[in-house]
Amino acid sequence: MSTAKVRMVKGPATVAVDGACHVLGSDVSGQTITVRAGKALPFEPSGRCRLRARLGRGGRMWLADPTSAGTSMWRGLAQQVLAGGKKITIMLAGDTDTGKSTLATYLANMALERRLVPCIVDGDIGQGDLAPPASIGAAALSKQVTDLRDVSASLFEFVGNTSPAGFEHLVAKKLRSILERAGPLGDICIVNTDGYVRGGGIQYKLMIAQELRPDVIVCIGENPELLDAFRNGSWQVLHTKASSQASKSGYERKSRRLDQFLRHVGSGSSAAELSRVKFTYMGRLFSPSELRIPPIVQLEPENMKGMFVGLGLNSQVVGFGIITDITPSSIYIRTDVNSFDRVYLSNIRLGRDRAIEIKIA
Incomplete structure (x- = not known):
């Protein structure tokens, strides 16, 4: 492979590197690199190098000009x-x-x-x-x-x-x-x-x-x-200079965003008594008693179900979740966080099939 060019790989893909090569300054010589869907990585060889790429659906590989791609x-x-x-x-x-x-x-x-x-x-x-x-x-x-x-x-x-x-x-x-x-x-x-x-x-x-x-x-x-x-x-x-390797389609952006939501939420579940939890929205603190007559739409029970939230403990954000249910006494959240005393509310609900992001007006 010529060292005058940068070999771009867009995921989903796995790339086996045979020879000396760097990706974003990281030495990947002799390694197998996974490229996530929607992500494009520049493989920059030094000396003789062979790349063997296995491309998934939507993945591709191409030669790029080092003046506008690579490092x-x-x-x-x-x-x-x-x-x-x-x-x-x-x-x-x-x-x-x-x-x-x-x-x-x-x-x-x-x-x-x-x-x-x-x-x-x-x-x-x-x-x-x-x-x-x-x-x-x-x-x-x-x-x-x-x-x-x-x-x-x-x-x-x-x-x-x-x-x-x-x-x-x-x-x-x-x-x-x-x-x-x-x-x-x-x-x-x-x-x-x-x-x-x-x-x-x-x-x-x-x-x-x-x-x-x-x-x-x-x-x-x-x-x-x-x-x-x-x-x-x-x-x-x-x-x-800007990198020419950075462009993503609207679909890729949406998919990567959803992946980030679900990756940080996890698959566990947790519950807490409302009397032990405080709610925060845009830096403003709300008590559980305000759920009876919500001063903001984010506190309305129908809006809270499916809402993406941050979870806090001792004034620090410790994880994230999705509210699955809320009753007069308890809140139930899909999360891998076991203990929390604060729920940070958002303008985002994830649909029942987890495939759509819904803004709360």
Whole structure:
């Protein structure tokens, strides 16, 4: 295989690597790599290398130009932000499908290569990798990875909506909270944000930057207005090319989002007495007694059944679930969490067949 090209593989697929090869900076030589449905990974060979791909339905494999795919276009950026070897926070900002998650993975792998411990904060509440939709997750990485969905997050925050529009201040506040807790876990913190950067999204991203006060902001792709918005801050602003490997169809996005919901909910069940549980929605606390005359639609029993929720214990989000039933005395939740004292409500119900996401008006 020629080293002048990048071999892209879109899942579902498994790829057996025979020879020297890297994926997003991770050495995958001699390994078999699984590529999830809807995910595209760049295989970058060095020397003689043979790839044997088994493609599932919708999977494909193609040669790509290294100037717009793979990691060579980001090599200089990684060297620049990691050169000092000091503790820094990097914020990634860019439109949907520009490769923010891909770049976050690559930077984390390059940090590990330099024996730095990277911590990733995933603030994409619509299409995140470290947490289910409507949530924020963070994790310190101890080894290189090719897909952040293989990483188990250790910290969570719950927002309750899959779009930041109307929830901008809450998202910024939750990001700051999780960054404060995640910072001590690593040498370098990489904050990935959502793709809302058009119109009001620019001011929203500036709000996030002002909350987080990162050392470096990396703007991905062509968006002069976004670059200009960051110019007068205390941080360093860098610009880099978007990745052509990042595009996903609407169906792929929906499928990956549903997979994230169900993966974090699990298949267990748990129940709690309502008298022992408090409810939170958009940062506002509600007591069980308010269920009798609900002040918000999210507390109406018909809306709570099937609702995707966060579960808290001692003021920390410890997991997620789906409300299966609620009675005057108890609440029943599909979840792998055994103990909780708080339920974080959302605007999301999952349909009976778990295949559709229903917004609560």
